[in-house]
Amino acid sequence: MKILVPFKSVPDPYAGAGAAAKSVINPFDEIAIEEALRIRERGEATEIVGVTIGAPAVDEQIRSALAMGVDRAIRIDDSRALDPYAISRILRTLVEREAPQVVLMGKQAVDDDSNQVGQMLAGLLGWPQATFVSKIEFLDNKTRAQCSRETDGGIEVIAISLPAIITTDLRLNEPRYVSLPGLMKARKKPIEVINCEQLGVNVHPLTTTLSVASPPRRTAGTRLESVEELVTRLKQEAKVL
Amino acid sequence: MDFAWSDQQRELLDAVDRFASEQLRYDMIENDRNAVFNHDAWKKCGGFGIQGLPVSEEYGGLAQDPITTVAALERLGYGCKDNGLNFSINAHMWTAIIPLVYNGSEAQKKKYLPGLCDGSLIGGNAMSEPNSGSDAFSLATTAVRKGAKYILNGSKIFVTNGPIADVLLVFASTDKAKGAAGISAFLVEKGSPGLDLSHKIEKMGVRTSPMGEVFFEDCEVPEENRLGKEGAGSWMFTRSMTWERGCILAASVGTMQRLLETCIRYANERKQNGQSIGKFQQVATKIVDMKMRVESSRHMLYHCAWAAGRRKAVYLEAAMAKLQISESWVRCCEDAIQIHGGYGYMTEYEIERELRDAIGSKLYSGTSEVQRNIIASMLGL
Numbered sequence: 001m002k003i004l005v006p007f008k009s010v011p012d013p014y015a016g017a018g019a020a021a022k023s024v025i026n027p028f029d030e031i032a033i034e035e036a037l038r039i040r041e042r043g044e045a046t047e048i049v050g051v052t053i054g055a056p057a058v059d060e061q062i063r064s065a066l067a068m069g070v071d072r073a074i075r076i077d078d079s080r081a082l083d084p085y086a087i088s089r090i091l092r093t094l095v096e097r098e099a100p101q102v103v104l105m106g107k108q109a110v111d112d113d114s115n116q117v118g119q120m121l122a123g124l125l126g127w128p129q130a131t132f133v134s135k136i137e138f139l140d141n142k143t144r145a146q147c148s149r150e151t152d153g154g155i156e157v158i159a160i161s162l163p164a165i166i167t168t169d170l171r172l173n174e175p176r177y178v179s180l181p182g183l184m185k186a187r188k189k190p191i192e193v194i195n196c197e198q199l200g201v202n203v204h205p206l207t208t209t210l211s212v213a214s215p216p217r218r219t220a221g222t223r224l225e226s227v228e229e230l231v232t233r234l235k236q237e238a239k240v241l
Numbered sequence: 242m243d244f245a246w247s248d249q250q251r252e253l254l255d256a257v258d259r260f261a262s263e264q265l266r267y268d269m270i271e272n273d274r275n276a277v278f279n280h281d282a283w284k285k286c287g288g289f290g291i292q293g294l295p296v297s298e299e300y301g302g303l304a305q306d307p308i309t310t311v312a313a314l315e316r317l318g319y320g321c322k323d324n325g326l327n328f329s330i331n332a333h334m335w336t337a338i339i340p341l342v343y344n345g346s347e348a349q350k351k352k353y354l355p356g357l358c359d360g361s362l363i364g365g366n367a368m369s370e371p372n373s374g375s376d377a378f379s380l381a382t383t384a385v386r387k388g389a390k391y392i393l394n395g396s397k398i399f400v401t402n403g404p405i406a407d408v409l410l411v412f413a414s415t416d417k418a419k420g421a422a423g424i425s426a427f428l429v430e431k432g433s434p435g436l437d438l439s440h441k442i443e444k445m446g447v448r449t450s451p452m453g454e455v456f457f458e459d460c461e462v463p464e465e466n467r468l469g470k471e472g473a474g475s476w477m478f479t480r481s482m483t484w485e486r487g488c489i490l491a492a493s494v495g496t497m498q499r500l501l502e503t504c505i506r507y508a509n510e511r512k513q514n515g516q517s518i519g520k521f522q523q524v525a526t527k528i529v530d531m532k533m534r535v536e537s538s539r540h541m542l543y544h545c546a547w548a549a550g551r552r553k554a555v556y557l558e559a560a561m562a563k564l565q566i567s568e569s570w571v572r573c574c575e576d577a578i579q580i581h582g583g584y585g586y587m588t589e590y591e592i593e594r595e596l597r598d599a600i601g602s603k604l605y606s607g608t609s610e611v612q613r614n615i616i617a618s619m620l621g622l
Contacts, residue, residue, distance in 0.1 A: 063252070177264055180290030180303055183256055187249070 001045045001142055003036045004100035005029070006091055007065060009058040010111040025061045027175075028106025030068075031168045034175035035136060036104050037069045044138055045102075047071050051094055053087060055079035059191065066186035067178040077195045086203040088120035093201040095125060100163065101142070107132050107167040118167035128160035134171040138162075242547050250309050257313045260289050261320025269322050269449075273594050276448040278405060282326055287360015291317060292334060296342060300354035307546040311491035315539070318492030319499050322591065324598035325449025327492040332401040332450075333357070335485040337364025337410050340426070344469040344477050349428065353408055365402035367411045367429075367455050368478060370395065375611050377412075378421040378475050382457060384413035389464045391415075391427060393435070393457040401605070403453030404441045407431050411457075412474045424474035428466040435460030446597035485606045487545040487559030490566040493602060494542055497535045497573045500595060504528055504580045518580075527576045534569035541565045557619040564612040567602035574599045 007029035011021035025033070039045045050070040052058055055077070062073045076090055095103060108115035122129035130147035137146045139159065149156040150169045196203060224230050234241045246254065264285055272279065286292060294310040296302025305313070318327050338357050341350060341364075356362035373379045382395025393413050400409070409429045416423030429436060440454040469477055505528060508519030518524045545558040574596035578585035585592045603609045 067256075177260055177289070178256055179260075179288060180253060180256060180294070183253060184303060 001039075001102065001138075002047045002049065002098065002100040003039065003045050003102045003104055004049050004051060004095060004098055005032050005036050005065075005070065006051045006103065006105045006117070007033065007061070008106070008109045008111075009052060009054055009061040010109055013110050023058070023061060025064055026106050026109045026111070028108060028110070028168055028170070030106075030175045031170065031172050032104040032106050033065055033068055033070060034173045035168060037176070038173065039136070039138075040069075044142060049074065049098055049100065051076065051091070053078050053082065053090060062191055063183075063186050064178055066189045066191075067182040068176060069182065070189075072190050072192070074192045074194060076199065077193050081205065081209060082203065083205040083207040084114045084116035084120055085207075086205050088117050088124055089203050090196060090199070090201055091117070091121050092124040093199050095121070097199070102145070102162060103127075103165045105165070105167055107169055118165050122165040125163075125165070127164050129165040129167070130158055130160050131167045132169045133166050134169045136166060136172070242544065246312075250312070253305070253309065254312055254316055257291075257316040258320055261317050264289070265317075265321035265323065265326075267323070269591065269594065270588060272323070272449050273325075274448075276443070276451070278329065278449055278451050279323060279326055280405075282321075282323065283329070283363070284360040286317075286326075286330060287358065290358075291330060292338065292360060293358030295334065296338060296354055296358050300342075300350050301356075301358040302354070306550040307488070308543060308550055311488050311542055311546040314488070314491035315495040315498075315542070318495030320495070321492075322496075322499075323449055324492075324496060324595070325447040327496075328447045328489075328598075328601075329363075329402050329450040331489045331492060332366065333364045335489050336366030336401075336481060337408070339484045340366075340410055340468065340477055340481040341428075343480065344426070344473070346465075348465065349468065353428065356407070362407040363402055363405050365400055365406040365409045367397035367400045367403070367409050369397060369399045371398050374399075375608060377478065378424060380412060380414060380424065382411070382413040383417070384415050384425060384427060384462070386415070386464075391462045391464065391467065393427065393429070393460040393462060395457050397455040397457075399442070399605075400453050400455050401450060403438055403455050404451040406438065409438075409455065410468065411455075411462075412478060413457075415471050419472060421475040422472050424478070425471045426468040426474040426477055427462045428468055429457075429460065429462055430466070433460055433462060444601070446594075446599065446601050448597075482607070483556055483559045484549070486563040486612070487542075487549060487555055489606050490538075490563060490570070490602055491542055491546075493566055493570045493599070494535065494539050496595065496598075497531070497538065497570055500573050500577045500592070501528070501531045501535055503592075504531060504577050507581060524580055527580055531573050531576055534573055538562075538566040538569045557616065560607070560612040560615040560619075563606060564609055564616070567599075568609060570599040570602055571596070 008026040009023045010026045012024045015021055036048045040048055048070045050065040050073040052062060053076040062075060066073055105118055118131060130149060132150045133147045134150050135148035139146055144159050144161050145164060146159045265282055290303050293302035294305045294313055297304045321327060341353060357364050368377055370380050384391040384393045411427045411429045412424055414423050415425040435458045437456040438453060442452045444452060508524050508528060509517050511518045541562040545555050545562040548558055549555045577592050578596060581590060581592055584590045
């Protein structure tokens with residue numbers, strides 16, 4: 001069984017405020033990589049292919065994925081700000097070329113929180129999908145997968161036939177850290193660089209981001225002398241009473 | 242000397258930074274108080290690749306040159322506050338792994354190195370005895386050949402990793418009449434008949450690194466566990482001691498860097514008499530001196546490792562690096578306490594522990610006095 005893991009490079013969500021934002025693999029995608037590795041370690045997968053879209057700067061995250069244990073990687077060389085539909089169309093072409101049985105990816109990227117690519121990719125391919133997954137088991141000689149989905153109402157267990165798209169939730173696993181032997185091995189693993197034209201897909205973003213702004217800063221509070229004063233000001237200034 | 246890291250070195254060092262800060266942060270106050278060795282962290286370090294840094298790939302290592310190795314250990318000391326764990330790892334690498342790399346037979350290397358690299362085995366070195374410390378070659382432990390075995394009798398003291406060791410490199414005399422030239426080295430495995438590792442020694446600092454006394458009472462060691470030739474022990478010890486001196490304090494340079502940053506932060510935050518204490522010259526000067534000590538220590542460490550990587554003799558450089566780093570480390574810790582005032586003296590602030598951890602560095606791997614003797618002799622005095 002071949003697993004394709006698309007992953008995105010995002011600013012480190014755990015970097016402290018004001019620290020230079022280093023890029024990392026989107027944490028949900030890292031969980032997808034980890035799950036693919038565990039599936040391979042269980043003997044259920046034979047090859048894990050990682051794919052990401054971006055400029056050469058994302059090679060650092062590609063090497064991290066290879067160092068974790070991904071077998072080979074593909075970088076779609078495109079530095080445009082692509083929207084989820086464009087990304088889904090690129091991935092569809094790649095899925096058709098690579099023919100994996102499972103596409104395993106994060107449920108969303110933590111930078112834009114779109115939560116669309118997995119679903120759109122399933123739609124474009126006409127494949128079944130299991131989203132927000134916190135447990136995966138393969139059934140019937142790996143022709144189907146039983147997935148637990150984290151929903152607001154509780155854990156929903158579904159079975160889907162393969163090939164399929166599975167998107168990962170936070171509680172699926174805890175990703176391993178990159179070891180030095182993994183890092184050394186990664187240097188010998190191939191990274192294929194290909195652009196949209198070579199892949200035969202012509203995409204344009206349908207969405208344009210107009211601006212991104214931080215939430216307004218909270219102004220300092222005021223210390224009041226008494227409960228009476230608080231009540232008065234809540235009535236007269238804040239007008240909430 | 243090239244001061245720029247290659248992309249590959251940078252990538253490796255960044256990975257160590259991340260590993261140490263993410264995987265090796267745990268409550269050190271309790272562990273220090275109860276003298277707890279963190280076995281789990283040891284195994285993590287092995288799995289991550291720390292112990293195998295200088296070992297060739299065929300024996301499970303990463304084949305890194307000395308300068309990359311010491312720089313990686315420096316990052317470990319920066320990210321991991323467990324100076325005891327760092328000390329245990331360094332003792333294991335420089336006094337067990339390196340002698341085995343240089344002197345081991347193919348069979349010995351195949352048998353022990355992969356486990357010593359991946360964290361499944363813990364190594365140590367037993368040289369000092371109750372009556373032979375700096376005068377190491379006057380040791381009294383004997384090894385007498387009996388058929389295909391050696392029978393060891395005697396005792397060793399201050400054995401780092403002794404109580405937890407799976408394999409110890411033990412120096413013993415096979416021919417008393419020959420003095421230093423009669424000393425041989427043996428790989429003694431835990432569980433060998435007549436070997437007693439159970440005596441743990443309480444100590445002031447690096448309390449999370451177990452240290453013990455080791456007793457040999459008709460301890461049987463198979464002939465194939467002799468490391469190198471009979472009588473080669475003192476030469477082997479001198480050679481590995483040079484590595485040990487040059488590299489064992491690599492992590493301490495990272496520790497000093499962390500202390501420096503802690504002090505800068507505190508000096509900027511803490512206000513007295515209406516200003517940050519860092520604005521007071523007496524505080525600023527201490528921090529400047531800390532910076533000077535960290536940088537000079539790092540340069541001497543790197544220079545020694547760089548020269549060793551070019552197969553130059555580093556007998557003098559290693560002694561100088563050891564002396565500089567150990568004395569700087571102790572001074573940095575004293576200054577860090579002084580800068581933090583009463584808080585620095587309190588356990589909760591985790592600086593007094595650093596001083597207790599640092600002081601031993603002026604004693605192990607040759608005291609500061611021994612290092613000065615070496616430097617003096619190399620200067621023709």
